[in-house]
Amino acid sequence: MTKIDRYILVLFLRTVLICFCSLAGIFIVFHAFTSMDDLVKQGQAEDGLVPVMMRYYGPYMLLLFDWTGAIIALMAFLFTIGWLRRTGELTAILSAGISHGRIFRPILIASLVLIVVQLVNRELVLPTYRDVLTMKAKDIAGENEQPILAQYDQANRVLIDGSSLLTLSRVVREPSFRLDGVYPGFGDLLLAQSARWLDACGEHPSGYLLDGVQRPDVIDELPSVGVGERLILMTSRDQPWLGPRQCFFATTVRTDFLQTNQSATRMASVAELADRIRNPAVHSSMGLKVLLHERILRPPLDYILILLGLPMVVNRHGRNLFVMIGASMLTVMAFFVVKTLSGAMGGSGYLLSPAMAAWMPLLILGPIAYVRLRDAQWA
Secondary structure, three states, X not given: OOHHXXXXXXXXXXXXXXXXXXXXXXXXXXXXXXXXXXXXXXXXXXOOHHHHHHHHHHHHHHHHHHHHHHHHHHHHHHHHHHHHHHOOHHHHHHHOOOOHHHHHHHHHHHHHHHHHHHHHHHHHHHHHHHHHXXXXXXXXXXXXXXXXXXXXXXXXXXXXXXXXXXXXXXXXXXXXXXXXXXXXXXXXXXXXXXXXXXXXXXXXXXXXXXXXXXXXXXXXXXXXXXXXXXXEEEEOOOOOOOOOOOEEEEOOOOHHHHEOOXXXXXXXXXXXXXXXXXXXXXXXXXXXXXXXXXXXXXXXXXXXXXXXXHHHHHOOOOOOHHHHHHHHHHHHHHHHHHHHHHHHHHHHOOOOOHHHHHHHHHHHHHHHHHHHHHHHHHO
């Protein structure tokens, strides 16, 4: 890497940081304006307003980076080259016989690294803050209680429902499980005070531990039932690890399947989305399958978005910087129109399968981006 490469790279990364901080500042100002009372009350009860805002808005900054990383990289690309052109440095470098492609190489490599960081953030970091990002400012001190989205366990023929869902502790309040399967002695309804999700361990598979079972009222006298050797409803009569008025329902329908906030699903990792689609107990919509394929293909699509802006960066006709920014915005809009239209067709099952709907933007825009990259390398 030459001194010119380092100079251009530092200029580009500094522009990326400034653009992101500007967007983050605007987001925090507008969002905090509507939530300041709750944040101030929480700050008075804890260590102060600044730590509370950092804890609340920190995960949002990660989400904002995931949403805008590729667009910011494209804008920073334009601003960097515009600055080099304005100061005459770009003209001096080109006059030495160096092509645009060689000048842009450190920026293109840095953009690729930025997209990889986005990928790591999206797959490893954001899923851990999924519940926090669905909270409102008034809920940051405690549990995020939200309405529950009833889910039908197709494998066990049980409708999982309740009055509300506590996302952080993974508890269903006042669970009401409708039993459509054959469970002798349990009747058609299982009511309790709470149901806590437990991961699989040596004593039991994954499922819900129901405390304070109200129906059936003779729960402690009923034996565990299931299908073959697989127990589905377990009781304290033959399961010593269960206490009085407790029942365990073995299922693979986790509490995140019960969230009404669909943004929680969109922030799940690719592994979690694939696991949900493969789960035989729940129905997976066409839209969810499209989302899985889109998440897999998002890194190359984000890089294609940056490459589509190369003709504006080369700028052989000496266009104004703001004209280039306007043209880049049109490019971004066209990119998302193609992506959204393909996703909508795949989600509705119209003409395109979910996999084909996710691949269509790459098949359409990929060759265009490659041609633009080749042209820029020799310009």
